[in-house]
Amino acid sequence: MAVKVFLKPGKEVPVRRFHPWVFSGAIGRLEGKPADGDIAEVYDRGGELLGLGHFHHGSIAVRLLSFGAADINAPAFWVDKLATALSVRRAVGLVGVPHTDCFRLVHGEGDGLPGLVVDVYGDTAVVQCHSIGMHRQKDLIANALKEIFGDRTLSVYDKSSESLPPKYAQGMQNGWLAGEAGSSALVRENDALFRVDWALGQKTGFFLDQRDNRQLLAQFAPGKTLLNAFCYTGGFSVYALRAGARLVHSVDISAKAMDLTAENVALNAPFAGQHEGFTEDVLRFLKNEERSYEVVVIDPPAFAKSLEKRHNAVQGYKRLNEAAMRRVAPGGVLFTFSCSQVVDRELFYHTVVAAALEVGRPARVLHHLTQGADHPVSLFHPEGAYLKGLVVHLE
Numbered sequence: 001m002a003v004k005v006f007l008k009p010g011k012e013v014p015v016r017r018f019h020p021w022v023f024s025g026a027i028g029r030l031e032g033k034p035a036d037g038d039i040a041e042v043y044d045r046g047g048e049l050l051g052l053g054h055f056h057h058g059s060i061a062v063r064l065l066s067f068g069a070a071d072i073n074a075p076a077f078w079v080d081k082l083a084t085a086l087s088v089r090r091a092v093g094l095v096g097v098p099h100t101d102c103f104r105l106v107h108g109e110g111d112g113l114p115g116l117v118v119d120v121y122g123d124t125a126v127v128q129c130h131s132i133g134m135h136r137q138k139d140l141i142a143n144a145l146k147e148i149f150g151d152r153t154l155s156v157y158d159k160s161s162e163s164l165p166p167k168y169a170q171g172m173q174n175g176w177l178a179g180e181a182g183s184s185a186l187v188r189e190n191d192a193l194f195r196v197d198w199a200l201g202q203k204t205g206f207f208l209d210q211r212d213n214r215q216l217l218a219q220f221a222p223g224k225t226l227l228n229a230f231c232y233t234g235g236f237s238v239y240a241l242r243a244g245a246r247l248v249h250s251v252d253i254s255a256k257a258m259d260l261t262a263e264n265v266a267l268n269a270p271f272a273g274q275h276e277g278f279t280e281d282v283l284r285f286l287k288n289e290e291r292s293y294e295v296v297v298i299d300p301p302a303f304a305k306s307l308e309k310r311h312n313a314v315q316g317y318k319r320l321n322e323a324a325m326r327r328v329a330p331g332g333v334l335f336t337f338s339c340s341q342v343v344d345r346e347l348f349y350h351t352v353v354a355a356a357l358e359v360g361r362p363a364r365v366l367h368h369l370t371q372g373a374d375h376p377v378s379l380f381h382p383e384g385a386y387l388k389g390l391v392v393h394l395e
Contacts, residue, residue: 003034003055005042005062012044015051015064018380020109022053022062036168037132039072054115054133063114063131078137078144082118085111086148092373102187102196103374104208105145109384110376118145119204121196123153124181126204129160132168142177155179159204174199186267190215192238193267195260202232209371209387210235210299213335216367216391217297218243220333224294227251227327229282234261236297236335241271249293251278251285286323294332298324302340310342314351317343321355325363328394333366337389348388356392367391 007015011026022042034040040055040062052072053064065072065081085106089095094103105125106118115131118141125145129135142156156178161169183199189211198205214235222244228236231250240248248271250261258277265275278285282300298320303313321336328334338348345368356363369389371377377384 002032002039002041002052004031005040005055006031006047007042007044007050009045012050015042015067018067018378020053020064020112020114020378020381021060022064024057024059024061027061036165037136039133054131056131056133063109063133065113073137073140075140075143078140079147081111081113082106082141082144083148085113085118088376089374094374099191100189100211102189102194102206102208104372105374107375107384109378109381112378116141117204119198119206119208121187121198121205122185124155124157124185124198126157126159126198127177128163128204129158130163132164135160135164135168138177146178153179155181157181157198159198189235190239192242194233194235194238194264195267196233197260200256201260207232207235209339209375210337211372211374213337213369213389214239216369217295217335220295220391221245224332225329226295226297227293228297228299229286229324230298230300231261231277232257232299234264236299237261237275238264238268240295241265241274242268245295246274248275249278250275251280251282253279253281255279283320283323286320286327289327292327292329292332294329295335296324296328296332297335299335299337300339303338303343307342310340310347313340313343314347317348317351318355318358321352322358325355325359325361325392325394330395332394334392334394335369335389336392337369337387339387341383341386343388345385345388349390352390352392356394359394362395364393365390366393 006029007026008028034055036056038055042050051064051067053062102121105120106116108114115134117128119126145156158177159174161172161174184197187196196205218239221240223246225247226240226245228250231252237248237250258279303316371387
């Protein structure tokens with residue numbers, strides 16, 4: 001039986017406004033002895049059912065999958081949720097098109113499924129669960145994925161062992177839930193080719209959230225010199241080279257990332273003499289490098305994953321942006337990003353301002369950037385807008 005969660009007076013308001021998180025401090029009492037991952041029914045103080053979700057002992061006690069009654073153990077529930085998500089991707093032009101065959105199908109709270117990410121790479125769907133409750137329903141998810149794609153042959157890979165609580169995931173192996181398609185695939189994004197390794201790569205293998213920003217970068221690249229720092233698998237580098245960049249330098253501390261970058265560059269064209277990779281710490285590279293570039297991209301991993309580490313993260317972003325700005329040639333542009341959820345858009349903006357003041361160069365913002373449309377943000381859950389970016393012109 002599901003555990004029953006009764007909220008304190010007034011704490012039902014966010015849920016009625018469709019916010020999908022119930023914090024532990026909002027709970028007045030529990031009926032039952034829930035374990036992590038159990039299904040929870042959430043009620044207001046008077047006993048009115050507000051929704052159902054997955055329980056977890058922690059700050060976020062319940063992640064809601066429905067507002068009101070629902071059978072979240074029923075196959076039909078998952079088929080309906082995933083079919084809706086697919087229709088959104090079809091509406092934004094990412095399904096069944098010749099130039100792109102990879103996209104995010106499920107983006108957690110943005111698709112009403114907190115704790116779940118599903119990325120599609122060609123004929124493979126990679127599932128990544130971030131909660132125990134969601135992982136327990138992985139077979140329902142896999143079956144629903146097969147159903148919504150119909151006649152299309154679809155393999156489903158579970159890549160959850162790194163994203164689940166360590167104690168629960170201890171000894172867990174990633175693996176196939178349906179079909180089998182090897183450990184990687186060649187995919188197409190806006191006609192650029194990339195090798196995606198979901199078995200060994202970070203996250204699900206590729207950073208799909210930067211698709212639109214890579215496309216924007218291509219407009220700045222023709223004939224230019226470009227530095228792509230924290231390049232991972234070289235997405236920005238490939239787009240720049242395909243757009244006619246004169247010279248591209250890619251930097252990442254990971255040797256595997258640099259190998260993947262080299263492979264992805266080669267998949268698109270030889271680009272002989274136009275690309276060079278550096279396996280090096282980015283901040284050290286920026287400080288030791290004397291040359292300047294007409295376009296600089298810095299897309300670091302999250303510097304902070306908790307509020308306690310936010311201050312140190314902000315200082316890190318300031319130092320990084322200051323060093324990057326010193327490498328931008330006069331009249332050049334900086335593409336700068338933060339994917340730290342606890343560093344909001346306004347704080348990130350002011351951090352970049354502080355870096356520009358240290359550098360002492362006139363600067364203007366050309367674009368405010370965010371994640372692509374296949375990473376939607378619920379209007380009632382602004383925390384889902386994790387990716388922030390600016391394009392800054394420097395004199």
